[in-house]
Amino acid sequence: MAERRHLETDVLVIGAGGAGMSAAIAAADGGAAVLLVDRSLIGRGGATVMAMMTVAVAVGEETPDEWQFHYRDTLTAGRGLCNPKLARLLCEEGPDAIRQMDAWGVGWARRDGHISQAHAPGHDRPRCVYVDFLNTGPAVSKTLRTALHKRDRVRRVGDLMIIDVVRDSKVPGGPVTGAVGLDVTTGQAVTIAAKTTIIATGGLTRLYARNSASGNMGGDGYALGLRAGATLIDMEFVQFFPIGHLAPRMIGMDPIMWDPFRYKLGGRLLNGNMEEFTSRYGTPEDQGKYVVTRDNATYAIMQEVAAGRGTPHGGAYLSFMHIPIEQLKAAFGPVIDKLTANGIDLTKMPVEVAPIAHYHMGGIAVDTAMATGVPQLLASGEAVGGANGANRLSGNAITEALVFGRQAGRTALGLLNSSAAFDPRDAAAALSLVEATGPSARDVNTAAMLAELQAIMWEDVGPFRTEEGLARAEERISALDAKLGQTPVGSPGAYDMSRLDWFDLRNMLLVARVVTEAALLRTESRGAHQRDDHPGLVDEWTRNQIVKLQDGLPVIAKGALIEAAESAE
DSSP, X not given: OOOOEEEEEEEEEEOOSHHHHHHHHHHHHTTOOEEEEOSSSTTTSTTGXXXXXXXXXXXXXXXXXXXXXXXXXXXXXXXTOOOHHHHHHHHHHHHHHHHHHHXXXXXXXXXXXXXXXXXXXXXXXXXXXXXXXXXXXXXXXXXXXXXXXXXTTEEEEOSEEEEEEEEOOSSTTOOEXXXXXXXXXXXXXXXXXXXXXXXOXXXXXXXXXXXXXXXXXXXXXXXXXXXXXXXXXXXXXXXXXXXXXXXXXXXXXXXXXXXXXXXXXXXXXXXXXXXXXXXXXXXXXXXXXOOOOHHHHHHHHHHHHHTTOOOXXXXXXXXXXXXXXXXXXXXXXXXXXXXXXXXXXTTTOOEEEEXXXXXXXXXXXXXXXXXXXSTTEEEOGGGEESSSTTSOOTTHHHHHHHHHHHHHHHHHHTTTXXXXXXXXXXXXHHHHHHHOOOSOTTTSOHHHHHHHHHHHHHHHSSSSXXXXXXXXXXXXXXXXXXXXXXXXXXXXXTTOHHHHHHHHHHHHHHHHHHHHHHHHHOOSOBXXXXXXXXXXXXXXXXXXXXXXXXTTEEEEEEXXXXXXXXXXX
């Protein structure tokens, strides 16, 4: 066995998307030594780099605006479940974070010297800034990567999968002292000593067969947090985008890119028989404007597919063939060119679209300092739950990443006086996993199991849920968990994808169980959680569900009834 690599730092940041990079920059600017690790390339994995559209923030440059109005819209979208303090932090600090990015050269689009703002669904006025409708997320990521490169205090390590966070076991409720990782390039264990650790690993949408996530969005941070003793909140709330791109194949473009087309140009939603169908499900005719809400569009598409009237790939057609090419190019010139390069001519063909898992409102419960309640452990970005309640307001994702990431980095600076030292004995269980030799990949097909889990979640824990389907999913997840076993497949080796899939499944199955059980317990329909057998919002359910790990199993409890948040002064 090769000698383990050991790293030491003041602040360990797990995950190098928008939230992780923001946290690392803030901590470094305060004088801390930072280790920024990611299982993929630094600044090129996660969700931020994939987001091509808009960022919600009350900068008020083109239209008068205040953070209080953004806050009000965020609470409305959250259907009564937002943590008002977190929502306020997001909205109040958002303008400063966006102007900081502007000073760093992100290139927000401008008109007449003012930052341009688009009017996205759910907002009371034009509020969302952007670089352009293809490049907002990549531009944010590139700007943050450039800022990182200018900070010598940040050490960047890619291809490092964190297996578990380590806590001091010498005292009850001991602090986090670091982590154990797996070097993807060698298969060997890496130990990390850190005075403070920040989880910034993003969401869980890789759990679903159809998703808009990168390959490392399998809920790692939620599993890490649970096993470290943190609390999860609102795990049943998975946001599904109704018109995610399905076919033909499209390379280098966001699968949810059709939204700005929808609210700027209109479009016709058609079934496999080329018939408009949304009015069959209690909504008005589109009349060429495509005004159907996301929830109603999702329901209508899935009902048509279930009735055998879907498109060849199992969705619906979205047609812009009635829009003149001049109008298309005037609105989205660079996008039209890129679509043409993908072989898609919107004047001659519709595209196939379908609901797609897009974002997760739940996550690790934190306070406004991003503290998790576990000493020396913080969280940020989409790994955090509570700010968005039952449904996220359009455009809040990147704002959340920047604001919460920066806050976590600043909080970490006040936690560097920890006297607890990393002890390899506290990491024994995680090290045993990384260094174990288990059954052959021929005997335990982890790739097939991962695909089966994604199918289970899509079929029974998707946009519309029932008690029967959720119970079936719970049973099938338990069977997969038993099949996975307690020992990784194979033996440590470089780029062993079967073994990496085992570690992914270890996290994904735990998180899938939590989402499924929370959805089964919430007997109402609210925001992104829709129960066919329990339609309608129930006042008694104006409460969060909280999750802890006990004896290795998740336990879910009802939180207190939430009173309506008062408008911010």
